[in-house]
Amino acid sequence: MSEERRLLADRAVADGFRSCYGWLRHVVSSSKGQHNPISYNVEMRALLISTYDLGRQPLGLASPAAWLRRSGVEVDCADTSREMLDEGRIAAASLVGFYLPMHTATRLAGPVIEQVRRANPAARLCAYGLYAPLNAAWLRERGIQHVLGPDAEAELVALAANSQPATVTPTRVPFIQPDRMGLPPLERYASLRMPDGSTRTIGSTDTTRGCKHLCRHCPIVPVYRGRFTAVPVDVVLEDIRAQVRAGARHITFGDPDFFNGPTHARRIVERLSKEFPGVSYDATIKIEHLLKHADLIPLLRNTGCLFVTSAVESVDDTVLERLQKGHTRGDFVRAVTICREAGLTLSPTFIPFTPWTSLEGYVELLDVLNDLGIVEQVAPIQLGIRLLVTAESLLLHLPGIQERVTEFEPASLTWPWRHEDHRVDDLQAAVMRIVKSTSEATRGETFDAISRFAREHAGLPIGTRRPTSVAPVPVVSEPWYCCAEPMETV
Numbered sequence: 001m002s003e004e005r006r007l008l009a010d011r012a013v014a015d016g017f018r019s020c021y022g023w024l025r026h027v028v029s030s031s032k033g034q035h036n037p038i039s040y041n042v043e044m045r046a047l048l049i050s051t052y053d054l055g056r057q058p059l060g061l062a063s064p065a066a067w068l069r070r071s072g073v074e075v076d077c078a079d080t081s082r083e084m085l086d087e088g089r090i091a092a093a094s095l096v097g098f099y100l101p102m103h104t105a106t107r108l109a110g111p112v113i114e115q116v117r118r119a120n121p122a123a124r125l126c127a128y129g130l131y132a133p134l135n136a137a138w139l140r141e142r143g144i145q146h147v148l149g150p151d152a153e154a155e156l157v158a159l160a161a162n163s164q165p166a167t168v169t170p171t172r173v174p175f176i177q178p179d180r181m182g183l184p185p186l187e188r189y190a191s192l193r194m195p196d197g198s199t200r201t202i203g204s205t206d207t208t209r210g211c212k213h214l215c216r217h218c219p220i221v222p223v224y225r226g227r228f229t230a231v232p233v234d235v236v237l238e239d240i241r242a243q244v245r246a247g248a249r250h251i252t253f254g255d256p257d258f259f260n261g262p263t264h265a266r267r268i269v270e271r272l273s274k275e276f277p278g279v280s281y282d283a284t285i286k287i288e289h290l291l292k293h294a295d296l297i298p299l300l301r302n303t304g305c306l307f308v309t310s311a312v313e314s315v316d317d318t319v320l321e322r323l324q325k326g327h328t329r330g331d332f333v334r335a336v337t338i339c340r341e342a343g344l345t346l347s348p349t350f351i352p353f354t355p356w357t358s359l360e361g362y363v364e365l366l367d368v369l370n371d372l373g374i375v376e377q378v379a380p381i382q383l384g385i386r387l388l389v390t391a392e393s394l395l396l397h398l399p400g401i402q403e404r405v406t407e408f409e410p411a412s413l414t415w416p417w418r419h420e421d422h423r424v425d426d427l428q429a430a431v432m433r434i435v436k437s438t439s440e441a442t443r444g445e446t447f448d449a450i451s452r453f454a455r456e457h458a459g460l461p462i463g464t465r466r467p468t469s470v471a472p473v474p475v476v477s478e479p480w481y482c483c484a485e486p487m488e489t490v
């Protein structure tokens, strides 16, 4: 978001937030039997569409569905990553909302928007979610009339009432229990493969929205700008309860960072473990927070946490500094030790390929993972991820990036970049090929294949992998990536 747009948004919020927030509270409370000040078209029917949400049943449909249904709007939820969207459902809608929480979802939405426009030219179209404001121009070119942000529940209610949506600052909406009715069942989403070969159905929810950090490559930053807000504990627990009733045996907390509010997190996992002692969970926590709140790590393990994902991104301190990650390679090593001593699995994620990656630096990353004995804890796809420079990315302000990027590419919704040393780009493409061709192999075997290739490519002697001392770890059946995704072409 440009500075000018931010200022405009802030001014609108300052001018209108107080009355708007009161109105929104009224809309929500009206659903509990009080007078509803909005009159809806009796035929109002909203279709909310998710194209991809990291293999999870999309909370970004369930939460607005709850708001809209409480306001008297009929809602249909479609997840095109799990089901076909037939034209009858599209034709029945007067308002269609596309949920765009991430880059991949946004790219996948392009053809679905086209399908909806063809099947129902009269429907009002809106897009919401983190990536909607970042790609507003691209969406408008495709016929989206209303571009909303990530906390769009109230604005969707206003649109359903045929009003212009009021501008509401992110993170200031009252929360109500999400309504997952009509979504594909949890069994159709990613599951957890346990080391003993058994599987667990995964549910997911968020305990916070936004993030208080300002990492330079992160798409959350231009939208939330360091703000986050906690979802009330009772709302979170009620959503978990509903998913456990629907078969979930493991909960993924999808917060950008579970320890943005450590006291809040503590309350939730204590209640989760007390009420559902057999239900496990995982969360994403940044390295900085794992060190700062190391005293909470035993609590995580004791309340059923099976693993913590952490966006380590790099073991090169210069790259970490450029990304403003808030940790160093030494911090990462300390976090691995702390988690290991507490008996908690740490699953780091990486962006190994950046404009600053060297062949030697890539091999060094592999060596660090090998030396730390955490090869089995790293999903192979993480070794092939290439830095995404998305629309509005703060990376574009970095010296050195402008020379590397080419034209903004509408097809990929990114600023493609080329490394100044083409051998690094070649290596990235080769790593992706290896990952694809070894999908049936163990993580260790894939790591060995990548390591062999990378060393030969860099003209370095072939090393040997240290036998890992850690037990096999639970694995989610779909790979995880959020601020980045594998890009095979450069």
Ligand code: SF4
Pocket (backbone or CB within 6 Å): 211, 212, 213, 214, 215, 218, 219, 220, 221, 256, 257, 286, 311, 483
């Ligand atoms: S990368 Fe993680 S910690 Fe950094 S701003 Fe994004 S969500 Fe927050």
